[in-house]
Amino acid sequence: GAGVSQSPSNKVTEKGKDVELRCDPISGHTALYWYRQRLGQGLEFLIYFQGNSAPDKSGLPSDRFSAERTGESVSTLTIQRTQQEDSAVYLCASSRVGGTHYTEAFFGQGTRLTVV
Amino acid sequence: GNSVTQMEGPVTLSEEAFLTINCTYTATGYPSLFWYVQYPGEGLQLLLKATKADDKGSNKGFEATYRKETTSFHLEKGSVQVSDSAVYFCALSDPRFQGAQKLVFGQGTRLTINP
Numbered sequence: 001g002a003g004v005s006q007s008p009s010n011k012v013t014e015k016g017k018d019v020e021l022r023c024d025p026i027s028g029h030t031a032l033y034w035y036r037q038r039l040g041q042g043l044e045f046l047i048y049f050q051g052n053s054a055p056d057k058s059g060l061p062s063d064r065f066s067a068e069r070t071g072e073s074v075s076t077l078t079i080q081r082t083q084q085e086d087s088a089v090y091l092c093a094s095s096r097v098g099g100t101h102y103t104e105a106f107f108g109q110g111t112r113l114t115v116v
Numbered sequence: 117g118n119s120v121t122q123m124e125g126p127v128t129l130s131e132e133a134f135l136t137i138n139c140t141y142t143a144t145g146y147p148s149l150f151w152y153v154q155y156p157g158e159g160l161q162l163l164l165k166a167t168k169a170d171d172k173g174s175n176k177g178f179e180a181t182y183r184k185e186t187t188s189f190h191l192e193k194g195s196v197q198v199s200d201s202a203v204y205f206c207a208l209s210d211p212r213f214q215g216a217q218k219l220v221f222g223q224g225t226r227l228t229i230n231p
Contacts, residue, residue: 003159033218042120042205042223043160056218091160105219107152107160 002026004108006092012114013082021077021111025094030072033095033105036061038088046090049075050097082115089113118143122206122222129196130230137191137225139180139206147208149173149182149189150219154203163191163204198229 005024013019025032034046045059049069060066064083069075079086089112093105123138141149151163151173164173166182166189173180178193189206206222 035219035221040223043207043219043221045218045220048218093160104162104165109159 004092004094004106006090006108006111008111009109010112010114012116015084015115016081018078018080019082019113021079021090021113023075023077023092023094023108025073025075025092026106028072029094029096029106031095031097031103031105032069032075033093034067034075034077035091035093036088037091037110038085043091046077079113082113084115087113087115118147118208118210118220120206120208120220120222122204123225124223125203125225126228127225128228128230131198132195133229135191135193135196135200135227137204137206137227139189139191139222141187141189141206141208143187143208143220146184147210149180150207150209151178151180151189151191152205152207152221154205154224156202160205196227196229198231201227201229203227 007022030051032049035043037043047067048056064080067077089110091110093107095105096103119142148167150165152160153163154160164175166173169184171182180189180191203224203226205224207219210218
């Protein structure tokens with residue numbers, strides 16, 4: 001597709017349930033990022049994938065959060081046993097990686113997760 | 117650690133007014149600096165960037181200058197339009213990640229322009 005695609009666009013789930021969020025990056029983009037935006041706050045980095053390297057998981061807030069990416073394609077972010085504080089917009093971004101050169105990150109429209 | 121602090125909103129202006137949204141940062145090394153914009157119902161888009169000190173990024177009439185001495189990257193526009201109504205995010209890229217885009221964001225500033 002032309003841009004980063006995320007699904008679903010909205011998700012309402014009951015506290016304690018597991019959810020999976022999906023991100024389709026731009027074709028050819030080897031780097032993929034997940035961010036979280038809670039109401040009234042800035043975007044928080046969650047996890048970064050680059051090619052076949054080990055992902056940078058330093059932003060994941062707890063062990064209930066995990067993410068996978070198959071090769072240089074789709075990524076899924078899984079939140080287990082959801083809590084109300086997990087309610088947020090989850091944004092995915094992708095970019096090429098150009099050595100030491102700046103490369104722009106393109107963002108999807110996000111998944112709005114509401115835990116009730 | 118790295119952080120970005122930007123002007124709290126919401127900001128409401130009349131059309132053709134002058135706009136400044138302040139942004140300051142804390143970082144080790146020499147980060148790149150960005151302004152992203154999120155128009156209603158749309159995804160986050162890069163508005164402008166600056167990759168080294170004294171660089172000026174510009175796009176769509178917006179400008180921001182990378183000021184290392186004041187660790188600032190304030191966004192300005194001389195004459196705003198109703199179509200500029202959006203949420204604006206200041207961000208820096210972690211300088212340890214050359215060529216990639218691990219970004220640290222400010223909390224965002226909601227801008228509303230009235231006709």
